[in-house]
Amino acid sequence: MAANVRSRHRQHATGRALIYGGLLCLAAFYLMPLWVIITTSVKHLDEIYAGSFIGLPKEITFDAWRSAWSEACNGTACKGLKPYFINSLIMVVPAVILSTGIGAINGYVITKWRFPGSNFIFGILLFGCFLPFQAVILPMAQTLGFLGLAGTLAGLVLVHTVYGIAFTTLFFRNYFVGVPDELVKAAQIDGAGFMRIFVSIMLPTALPIIVVSCIWQFTQIWNDYLFGVSFTAGENAPITVALNNVVNVSMGRKEYNVDMAAAMIAGLPTLIVYIVAGRYFVRGLTAGAVKG
Amino acid sequence: MKRSIRFSDRLANWLPRLVLTPSLLVVLVAVYLFIAWTGWISLSSSNIVPRYDFVGLEQYVRLWSTPRWHTAVANLFIFSSLFLGLTTGLGLLMAILLDQRIRAEGALRAIFLYPMALSFIVTGTAWKWILNPALGVQKVVNDAGWTSFVFDWISQPRFAIYCVVIAAVWQSTGFAMAIFLAGLRGIDNSVIKAAQIEGAGLPLIYRTIIVPMLRPAFLSVIVLLSYVAIKSFDLILALTNTGPGSATEMPSTFMYAATFRRDQMGVGAASAMMMLMTVAAIIVPYLYSELKETRDGC
Amino acid sequence: MNRPKNILLATALALTFAGQAMAQTTIEGLHVWTSASEVGALKVLTDKLATMGFVWQDSAVGGANGANAQQALRTRVAAGNPPAVMQFLGFEGLGWAKEGALRSLNDLYNKNGWQADLPPVMLQFLKQGDDFFATPINMHRQNWVWANKAVFDKAGITPPKSWEELIADGDKLKAIGVTPIAMSDEGWQIEELFESIVTDVNGPDFYKKAIIDLDDEALSGPEMVKAFDLLGKVRGLHDAGYTGRDWAAASAMVANGQAGMQIMGDWAKGEFLAKGMKPGIDFLCFPTPTATPNYKFVFDTFGGFKINNPKINSGQDAVAEAMMDPEVEKNFNLIKGSIPARTDVSMDAFDDCAKRSFADRAEAIKNNAMWGSVTDGFAVEPRFSGVFLDVVGKFFVSDMTSQDAAKALVDGINNAR
Secondary structure, X not given: OHHHHHHHHHHHHHHHHHHHHHHHHHHHHHHHHHHHHHHHHOOOXXXXXXOOOOOOOOOOOOHHHHHHHHHOOEOOEOOOOHHHHHHHHHHHHHHHHHHHHHHHHHHHHHHHOOOOOHHHHHHHHHHHHXXXXXXXXXXXXXXXXXXXXXXXXXXXXXHHHHHHHHHHHHHHHHHHOOOOHHHHHHHHHOOOOHHHHHHHHHHHHOHHHHHHHHHHXXXXXXXXXXXXXXXXXXXXXXXXXXXXXXXXXXXOOOOHHHHHHHHHHHHHHHHHHHHHHHHHHHHHHHOOHHHO | OHHHHHHHHHHHHHHHHHHHHHHHHHHHHHHHHHHHHHHHHHOOOOOOOOOOOOOOOHHHHHHHOOHHHHHHHHHHHHHHHHHHHHHHHHHHHHHHXXXXXXXXXXXXXXXXXXXXXXXXXXXXXXXXXXXOOOOOHHHHHHHOOOOOOOOOHHHOOOOHHHHHHHHHHHHHHHHHHHHHHHHHHOOOXXXXXXXXXXXXXXXXXHHXXXXXXXXXXXXXXXXXXXXXXXXXXXXXHHHOOOOOOOOOOOHHHHHHHHHHOOOOHHHHHHHHHHHHHHHHHHHHHHHHHHHHHHHOOO | OHHHHHHHHHHHHHHHHHHHHHHHOEEEEEEOOOOHHHHHHHHXXXXXXXXXXXXXXXXXXXXXXXXXXXXXXXXXHHOOOXXXXXXXXXXXXXXHHHXXXXXXXXXXXXXXXXXXXXXXXXXXXXXXXXXXXXXXXXXXXXXXXXXXXXXXHHHOOOOOOOXXXXXXXXXXXXXXXXXXXXXXXOHHHHHHHHHHHHHHHHOHHHHHHHHHOOOHHHHHOHHHHHHHHHHHHHHHHOOHHHOOOOHHHHHHHHHXXXXXXXXXXXXHHHHHHOOOOOEOOOEEEEEOXXXXXXXXXXXXXXXXEXXXXXXXXXXXXXXXXXXXXXXXXXXXXXXXXXEEOOOOOOOOOOOHHHHHHHHHHHHHHHHOOEEEOOOOOOOOOHHHHHHHHHHHHHHHHOOOOHXXXXXXXXXXXXXXX
């Protein structure tokens, strides 16, 4: 009996060791590029060009970070990433709110106010997820020109909202499918209308999926380069376009340390979103997004 | 009084449709009309700017006579299947491991999720160094004493696409993990306990009971990952820039180069149509079955 | 007490004037220059524009060998919102000029007689039909070898006279433990090597016939096969870490003495000068080895889009005039590493490599031995130059035979026609 318990203990202990070992190995694999990025960003450029691409810096310097934030050149404008960081913030907030809001109400209609053809419409919206965006750049540019929004942040917000609808609708539809129809019926009997039910019953229950939708949209929009470079110009450019200009030099030397620091700065908002909201993310997904 | 009720009734009837209409219209224009436009361009002689003439299937013939396009198509299939398989498998494994009441779960989760947050324009450079035989993994292992160790896939045209897979898996597995973890958390613990009492070991329980219960999570993961796979673009440009040679060309990079670099807008549009048709052939049946199920009251 | 006030007043006035100047005309330029030396050079131009009363509004889009900027331009044009001036390399401008999208600069050319100040072979990239649409500011030479003098001395070699000799020198460099050629597997870097070999071995006339006129026979003939054979031999001369290396890192290898030489355009020069190395003493610059001296060029131009706004049009004219200003060309090129586009600028302030480039160009103009680089889009239209990039890149990294490569060139070109 005692032996049995001990062996089970041992089995348990080896099992735990395996789990932790596996997780640590995976974590090491996942951190490898981050290690390269961070060590490179605090190296002197000469050290990198002398052949030290991977490995510890001989001397730590934060010059590259300062340069990336406030001095790096995007063309002749050497103001660092700061102004473009602000552009991205100005653009991402309305785009995330709009696309999430529209997705929420669409999901609500598709699940709780079904009408003939509503599923078909959902299918039509959903197919938009799989559109290769490179194919729509030119007609979209013509449309924005027609609307007078060419080269503006407002135009970029519009584009991100339009192409975000497919995914946000999918998220909310999958979530609201799990909300019992009885809730809506009861509210209707109490005399609540379409909007009233949405605002005071559906939205409060939807908090987890709102978080998921916002995180997804925030990541996609913040990291988008293609639309940014297509639909804005010069001073209106979002941070990814500026980052690309800092990183991609054609006939000049690459400042790898500044590149890496710039990448970290450009990724900081999304990193923070993932770390701070990460828990809610999984919780939100648990609460419904995976009901497929 | 009666009339106004009827009016509000009718409004209530129509309101849902009205609410959906703007989204529908916008998507009809921004997705379907633009696809139609691309289709038209693919039948025209467009080169540097759109030209609205008709040359039949000439651009498609030209497309399929381009060796680089064949590479791109083959790569798309290699990449997508490996990427989907590995990301799903690894994501599931990570989720299961994390679900064993692990200490520091939050930190580990953040570590697995962070690659999604960083732009590949630069993480691609980091991967490029790691995979480079003279700078990265191979050098570290060689310096450590194992001098015959070789890991130079990135310089081998035949294997470079697998390097792209590695980096892509690294970037997206965290997301799959999050969805699976969510799915696992949604499963009632009593199911596991009951099976344990009957004497089943954990691996068996996972294989026969829990994983099948994750079916919805699998579907979400696959939809989201196919989206990521089709969009894989800056990944290729940053990591290999379609090299060595054009060994890691993908349809998205092909289309981009044809349209914007080689003044072959018609060929670019034809490749876009081919991509769309492929996507449609895979996604439409899936959507159809999914939505039919819902209609049946699921 | 009074003085600070006056200074304040003066500053305020100056600011008002500056403000007015700004309010007058802003000229937006879309370009691909993002590195320190490129931006520094561009500043010479924009400073000049400022003295002429125009404010430069910068739209830089770097990366993807110019594809990103081309894409930005196409979307801007599609949206009816083109930039005032756009940087064009090679055939890029010609395409737009053919579509009738660019403004004619004939008045300026006629007034200033610029045609006479430029190498004649340049004009075909500045003129569509009867209309000049762009002005150049510089010229890069593409077919250079950059070598580490100390390493060459140690290996007991001098600049080779032929490609066979260069390849043989590789073994001597290997013998002293040095990578003979610093390079990368990036398609364009391989293509630069290839086009130098094609021209050097078969002569500039063959280059014209095969790569500029796209003659089927020349493309698949024995000369082309020979060039591929030689390119294949270069394969043994690079190191294992060449994957994805960018060209500046390759230059650094030569500068550090890890590698013997690099075949690259003269934008590489800055990498050596920045380390305080002196041409002829610490590093060598010599043209790729040949019995038939030739000059392969790349140059930057700006052209203006048709915009119905007289103020912007006068700004577009100002850009053209500033670019053709000898003083601007001199100062611009001192920073950028290239030489002036104009043939009448004094080279006194330049380094020896630039002087050599200038002298060789004058010689090449006389001998009709000067052609545009196919790698950088100065030989054929983009849909054809892409074929060279594909085939040469693939040949170098795979086990394709020279015959197959030559055949792939012909097939690819005919498919793109």
